[in-house]
Amino acid sequence: MSFVWTLAEQHGGRLKDVSFELLSRGRALADKLDTKLASVVIGDGVSPEQLEALIRRGADEVYAIMDPRLAHFVCETYSNILSHLVKTYQPTIILAAATSMGRTVMPHVAVRVHTGLTADCTELDIEPGTGNLLQTRPAIGGNIMATIKTPQHRPQMATVRPKSSRPLPEDATRVGKVIEVPLIESLIDERVRVTGYRTDTADFVNLEEADVVIAGGRGMKKAEHFGMLHDIAGVFGGVVGASRDAIDRGWLGYSHQIGLSGKTISPRLILTAGISGSIQFLAGIKTSETIVSINTDPDAGLHKVADFGIVGDLFEVLPELQRRLHEHAAAPPAATTATADDERPDERQREERV
Amino acid sequence: MDIIVPIKQVPETSNVKMDPETGTMIRDGVGTVVNPLDLYAIETALRLKEAHGGIVTALTMGPSPAVKALREAIAMGCDEAVFISDRSFGGADSWATSYTIAQAIKQAGRYDLIICGERATDGDTGQVGPGIAAWLDLPLATYVASVTTLPGADAPVGLSVERLVEEGYQILELPLPALLTVVKEIGSPRLPTLRGKKRAKVTEIPLFNAQNLELDPAFIGLKGSPTKVVKVATPKVMRSGTVVRAHDEAEIALAVDRLLAFLDERGLLPRGDRP
Ligand SMILES: Cc1cc2nc3c(=O)[nH]c(=O)nc-3n(C[C@H](O)[C@H](O)[C@H](O)COP(=O)(O)OP(=O)(O)OC[C@H]3O[C@@H](n4cnc5c(N)ncnc54)[C@H](O)[C@@H]3O)c2cc1C
Ligand SMILES: Nc1ncnc2c1ncn2[C@@H]1O[C@H](COP(=O)(O)O)[C@@H](O)[C@H]1O
Numbered sequence: 001m002s003f004v005w006t007l008a009e010q011h012g013g014r015l016k017d018v019s020f021e022l023l024s025r026g027r028a029l030a031d032k033l034d035t036k037l038a039s040v041v042i043g044d045g046v047s048p049e050q051l052e053a054l055i056r057r058g059a060d061e062v063y064a065i066m067d068p069r070l071a072h073f074v075c076e077t078y079s080n081i082l083s084h085l086v087k088t089y090q091p092t093i094i095l096a097a098a099t100s101m102g103r104t105v106m107p108h109v110a111v112r113v114h115t116g117l118t119a120d121c122t123e124l125d126i127e128p129g130t131g132n133l134l135q136t137r138p139a140i141g142g143n144i145m146a147t148i149k150t151p152q153h154r155p156q157m158a159t160v161r162p163k164s165s166r167p168l169p170e171d172a173t174r175v176g177k178v179i180e181v182p183l184i185e186s187l188i189d190e191r192v193r194v195t196g197y198r199t200d201t202a203d204f205v206n207l208e209e210a211d212v213v214i215a216g217g218r219g220m221k222k223a224e225h226f227g228m229l230h231d232i233a234g235v236f237g238g239v240v241g242a243s244r245d246a247i248d249r250g251w252l253g254y255s256h257q258i259g260l261s262g263k264t265i266s267p268r269l270i271l272t273a274g275i276s277g278s279i280q281f282l283a284g285i286k287t288s289e290t291i292v293s294i295n296t297d298p299d300a301g302l303h304k305v306a307d308f309g310i311v312g313d314l315f316e317v318l319p320e321l322q323r324r325l326h327e328h329a330a331a332p333p334a335a336t337t338a339t340a341d342d343e344r345p346d347e348r349q350r351e352e353r354v
Numbered sequence: 355m356d357i358i359v360p361i362k363q364v365p366e367t368s369n370v371k372m373d374p375e376t377g378t379m380i381r382d383g384v385g386t387v388v389n390p391l392d393l394y395a396i397e398t399a400l401r402l403k404e405a406h407g408g409i410v411t412a413l414t415m416g417p418s419p420a421v422k423a424l425r426e427a428i429a430m431g432c433d434e435a436v437f438i439s440d441r442s443f444g445g446a447d448s449w450a451t452s453y454t455i456a457q458a459i460k461q462a463g464r465y466d467l468i469i470c471g472e473r474a475t476d477g478d479t480g481q482v483g484p485g486i487a488a489w490l491d492l493p494l495a496t497y498v499a500s501v502t503t504l505p506g507a508d509a510p511v512g513l514s515v516e517r518l519v520e521e522g523y524q525i526l527e528l529p530l531p532a533l534l535t536v537v538k539e540i541g542s543p544r545l546p547t548l549r550g551k552k553r554a555k556v557t558e559i560p561l562f563n564a565q566n567l568e569l570d571p572a573f574i575g576l577k578g579s580p581t582k583v584v585k586v587a588t589p590k591v592m593r594s595g596t597v598v599r600a601h602d603e604a605e606i607a608l609a610v611d612r613l614l615a616f617l618d619e620r621g622l623l624p625r626g627d628r629p
Pocket of ligand 2: 359360361362389391392395413414415416448451455469470471472473474475477478479480481482483
């Protein structure tokens, strides 16, 4: 019986949220196929408690390959390990996140095990009758939705857009097996070396993993005015993004850019201020759950895709919004955003020693 | 340092308009351009060439008109070009595309580095670069935001690169030959020059096709592609959202009020730890 697999992701020994999002996708598919769901974890220092959490959130089995030499993602080595596991266990489906890791290692593995791979899927289903995986993804800047299948090759592989599904609630009654898979020495490829990380840039943001994004464009007029957006983002525990126009003017660093030549995001909420809604910008936000726009122009493209649009001057609307939000959140904003930022500093210290 | 830059011709999206009735893209009369994200790959290659010498070769696989993309690359400063085109290559997915390109690269000759764009703006997969690396067993770095060369006795022997990842930048060292995919941050692409445009007109571009490429026929084109597109739908992007006017103080207060109520209804409003 071939299983459905998800590829969990870790950084610094901590499993990332996206690992749990993948399990809710995988669980639904495994149930439809009446098979089991396994999660593969390649890395170092992921605690037994965290591995158990994969089971509580949907996995039946967890394959953990842990070694200090696997602490950092190196495509060649990870691809060797995953290809080896695929050949040994022959899963029917493998899902990975459409992240810098998933989008790198999955195409590498797909070539080596000779199977198809569909990128950045937003919907997954099982075709009745054949049991084939139906993989639906936005293409051409989100202007079409293509449904793709891999009828003659196994496994069927897909990367899944982060934030496009929610993790299942923890279920402490679920039982499963954590299997420690020993690392085969010959699978380590020593050509590429990770020499460190740079996270010191004050102006760096992790847009794809944010639940709330507050974004500004040319209408913000000046870099300083982004302070308003940072403040609002703080209240929501979110981050600040921008249109290309704002990036090209040097108001924020490239990691903030949303759109065709920036990040594609799918947060629970995106609020835009002073962004027109060009086709290239919209390409990056179309699968967001809720879109709010503030723009003086009633015909702005963003108002047309927004769930809630305010036709007005952002310099009048944002201060009022700030005031009301602070009033609403009784606790000071710093306290409500504590979780995500709290964990950063020590992670940084650890990384700098690499 | 000899560098190959695989580029793709894509529909020009900057002129695309949305149909206000259907909310879909109007594609009539849309021209083609070099994939905008590949311009950064070309720029990276040209800078490395300026610093270390060598030859930059642009390469594309596509239908006959795609040769135009190669002429644009030469106009920007690429020295040579390779065109891969055959009816039997049509309909290739990223698996078959990366196979065909890898076979052509093997036959095209010596190289120290291959630089791809992050992804093509039409297919939007970003899978061809890593795929080529897998076929050629080259060390790979994706999402590269900066490159420095590691000097050897007379020529660079490796690269130190910063990859844009979720946590920041991952710094890698890799030996040459290698394959990179680059992001926009790497540096703004130069414009074509007049001299380049003249050269582009006269440069001879060799053609690789099913006759002169060594290929497994089961690995090419639509037939050799493991993935099959079974349905294409044009989603309506329009949402039936609320749009409110906020032109004076009263309207602004009301608009913000309604926005907060709307967010609250969707469970998006943050709450303090008020009991
Ligand atoms: C190949 C290619 C790739 C691209 N990739 C991207 C990409 O990844 N991301 C991206 O964003 N763009 C991208 N673009 C650029 C895109 O076409 C637009 O130029 C860009 O998105 C415009 O940014 P903007 O909305 O901030 O600016 P503008 O289009 O100038 O819009 C500014 C908006 O602010 C409003 N405004 C002004 N003042 C106020 C005020 N006081 N209060 C409220 N509203 C106000 C205006 O009404 C206007 O709608 C790309 C273009 C090309 C050709
Ligand atoms: N047909 C092609 N010919 C040459 N290079 C290509 C082709 N398709 C993709 N590429 C390269 O691979 C990158 C990723 O493309 P894709 O995987 O289609 O998103 C592009 O930016 C190009 O550098």
